[in-house]
Amino acid sequence: MLVKRADVWVKELGLSNIHFMYANATTSFNQLVSTNPGPLMLVSILCPDPYFKRKHHKRRVVQKPLVDSIVNNLAPRGRVYTVRCT
Numbered sequence: 001m002l003v004k005r006a007d008v009w010v011k012e013l014g015l016s017n018i019h020f021m022y023a024n025a026t027t028s029f030n031q032l033v034s035t036n037p038g039p040l041m042l043v044s045i046l047c048p049d050p051y052f053k054r055k056h057h058k059r060r061v062v063q064k065p066l067v068d069s070i071v072n073n074l075a076p077r078g079r080v081y082t083v084r085c086t
Helices: 002-013 025-034 054-059 064-073
Strands: 040-046 074-083
Touching: 025 064, 064 074
Parallel strands: 040 074
Antiparallel strands: none
């Protein structure tokens, strides 16, 4: 699993401020952020919307509830990055 491999890389590099997890961001974001001990400074969304057909838009990751959760939890001067994959 990619998350487990990423955790290995973080440990190999000796980094302590990077965390990966496998979760459904649309339904779990508020709960995950509320357990974080520090401010939310960066949200990075990679390849967010692979569903291009209109009938599949309901499956997209970036939807209003998630965007609202990010905006409400992001610290002042926090940033959001999205990388679109084609």
